[in-house]
Amino acid sequence: MPVVAGTDGSAHAERAVAWAADEAALRGLPLRIVHTLARWGKDMPVRPPRDAEEALPTVGQRLLDEAARQARERHPDLAVTTELLRESMPFALRDEAGGAFEIVLGHRGLGGFRSLLLGSTALRVAGRTEGPVVIVRGRVLPAYGEITLGVDPFEEQTASLEYAFEAAAVRGARLRAVHAFQLAAPDDxxxxxxxxxxxxxxxxxxxxxxxxxxxxxxxxVQQVVQDHPVNALVDLSENTDLLVLGAHGHTALGGLLLGAISHGVLHHAHCPIAIVRPRS
Structure with missing residues (x-):
């Protein structure tokens, strides 16, 4: 199963591809890089010139070729493949997840507002994709030799536990397992x-x-702290190489979504975050 990275050519996507290449090389897995063709909605008041639309596949392939070149430059022996997809990036990556070891993407892309801390694509993919999804924030290269795992011992999270231990083992890193709590009735x-x-x-x-x-x-290292889980995990993310969280949320219609803690951490963490949802 490959490590799959999505790219749109942005600086954030380049960092995600670099992280994915390092991860694939570390685990002895192939790297698959995908890019999706942008489309103009039918309801847009002004459509671009036809030649601009026709150029999209060529531009997209150039982005993929450059991403593959950078990945091979980091790891010359890494098996790298690319593909230009027709779906929007969130749907494409969710489809890719079934045959991937994990999905990797940057926390923001080319679109959206500069003030946003997390792009809509990253949020949608992390919130609705089975299996591990890594959102690359902060530094790419490991610096601390430690992985942090957010644990709620009262919830089922076998998938995130296994992912975190495997990630620590393959890196030779220490694993910090953290549970943060707040008192429901602090005056009791x-x-x-x-x-x-x-x-x-x-x-x-x-x-x-x-x-x-x-x-x-x-x-x-087992750690229990009295603090809001988001605050505790964001603080710890300043001194860890990867933050691993489980995902448990469901919509009323049975669709997958992010829990409040994962959502908050994704917006503010200082390192890459792996959101791990069990595969069905």
Whole structure:
């Protein structure tokens, strides 16, 4: 299964392709780079000249060729393929996910407003794609030798646990497993932060135990903090190489979406974030 990276030629996409190339080389997997043809909606008041539309495939292939060149420059022995797709990027990457080890894209592209912290494509792909989706923010090269995993020991998140341990093992990195909590009733003297933290530490250890047995080579640091999960994880993202989160949310109609914590972290993290949803 390849690592699949989406590109639109933006600087953010170039960083995503670089991260994906490093990841593929590290895991001994091929890299597949895709680009989608932009389309003008039928409801737009002014359509571009026909020759501009006809040039889109040529321009798109140039973007792919350049992305492939940069990937091979980083890793000369890496198997790299490219494809120009006709769907919009969110739909294309969701289709690609079924045959991919993971999907990788930049946190913003060429479109949208400069003030946005996270592009609509990244948000839609991360929120509605099965399997791991990596949104590349901040630095590309590893600098800390540590991966951070956000854990809710009271929720099912086997997929994100396995991904995080595998990522740490293949990198030879330390894994920091973090649970952050807030008191539901902070003024209730019957429930103290120490009581909640003690229960959380016990449950966290139980959740991690099967994975620590499977990956004895991975050094694991267990951490329970009293803080809003988004604040805690964003702060930790300043000193980690990859932040791994599970995704659990569902819409009323059964569609997949991001939970509030993943959504908040995606907007503000300082490092690449892997959103891991179980495959059906």
């Amino acid at each position: 003297p019957a429930v103290t932060p120490d009581d909640v933290a003690a229960v959380a530490r016990e449950e966290l250890a139980k959740v991690l135990a099967p994975l620590t047995e499977r990956f004895p080579q991975v050094e694991v």
